[in-house]
Amino acid sequence: MTKPPRKRNKATSTASSDDTPPDNLTQEENPATATITVTAVEVSELTEQEISDRLHLERKVERAFFEAGKALAELRDRKLYRSTHKTFEEYCKQRFGYTRIAASYKIAAATVMDNLLTNGLQKEEIATDELQTPKMLTNGLQILPNNERQVRPLASLEPEVQREAWQKAVEEAGGKVPSGRIVKDVVQRIMERTKIPNTYQLGEVCQILVKDNPELRGKGGCWGIVSQANEFSCTVRMWDGEYAIGLQHLKSYNYLPAECQQMQVICDRIAKIYFDSLEETARSLLQLLGKLNRPWLTAVEEKLLSVLESEYSGIF
Structure with a gap:
């Protein structure tokens, strides 16, 4: 019995043909036979001192907006701008490039942050070591904001409600630092819940x-x-x-x-x-x-x- 002719495997044939470099292409120039060298990056563990330094520096970055707001408030309250500028607004604009509203936002954010840090307790009761993460003594409020946008929406709430709103936002973020959008949504829902009808009239x-x-x-x-x-x-x-x-x-x-x-x-x-x-x-x-x-x-x-x-x- 005559066997049927074997079918030619076109894919194999094509691959074989493609694998053969043209006469004018050397082995070194052929991408199919090129060697890719991967350099392994050695990952070294941090020492205890390096871990401490890293946490310390990270905390400084996270709290930068807080320190800026506190500094602006003190400059304003003590009128430390008076030797060069007539008004705080003028000083902020020329020295830092901040408008009055921008400076107010930073001061407001620092006030909210200070409220979250103390958690309604006296500041003396909070760990003040700069190298330590501020620990809350009640309610387990240990996740703190790390930028101004996260706390800005809270400024429209009373201090006690600010803490409630922040904790709710942390929960919605899965126990992590929430985004400004999440905080804003939480604040909006709280305001809707406690909505007071606006009865004021034009000209009042x-x-x-x-x-x-x-x-x-x-x-x-x-x-x-x-x-x-x-x-x-x-x-x-x-x-x-x-x-x-x-x-x-x-x-x-x-x-x-x-x-x-x-x-x-x-x-x-x-x-x-x-x-x-x-x-x-x-x-x-x-x-x-x-x-x-x-x-x-x-x-x-x-x-x-x-x-x-x-x-x-x-x-x-």
Whole structure:
């Protein structure tokens, strides 16, 4: 019986053909026969001292934003910029390239971080050795933020709620440091849970309540006029600009409509002549008028404001 002819294996034939380099290609130039040399990288264990140094340096990197915020707060509070700059805002912009808002964010982040570090306890009760990781004595709060974006959303919450929100964010991140997005989502849900209806009206005059909000430092007791009512905050116009302020930091004076209009006129008059470059006495007087707890000016206040208007109006 005649055997059928064997089928030729095309794949094998092709491979064999491809494996044969052309006449003008040497063995060294042929990729199919090239030798790849892999250099093994030796991994050496760290000594105990190196481990300690690494942890120490990592902690410095993680806490850099915290230290920056604390330093800015001290520079501001002690007015250590006064020998070269008239205002803290001017100093931050020229020395660090920070806007007022950027500096406020860093200070606010440091305040939140400080709250998380102490966990409601006295600082003396916390391990202060720089080489050690800060340990929390209650609630097991040991995972800490390592950048400003992670703590910025927490600034809108009360201190006790900040700790609750951070722990929840850590849980959602699987026990690791959560991203800023996770923290923001947690804060949003908490605010929805404790949502307070915004009953403020446009033109309403409100008192500013600081309540441990570093962004409002220096504004405690001042009055402002609502220019926009948002879901969780109001945009409030003051003598030196507009600010977005949370509802928990506002308290209505309950003025009559006519009284609110009078305060609007006073606000406009102050705003036209208030600049950081004003002489200190003039600036201080206008700031005092910005803390009036009545909807009118006394005769003396009216005269003083008129003098400042005649002196500075149109100059800046």
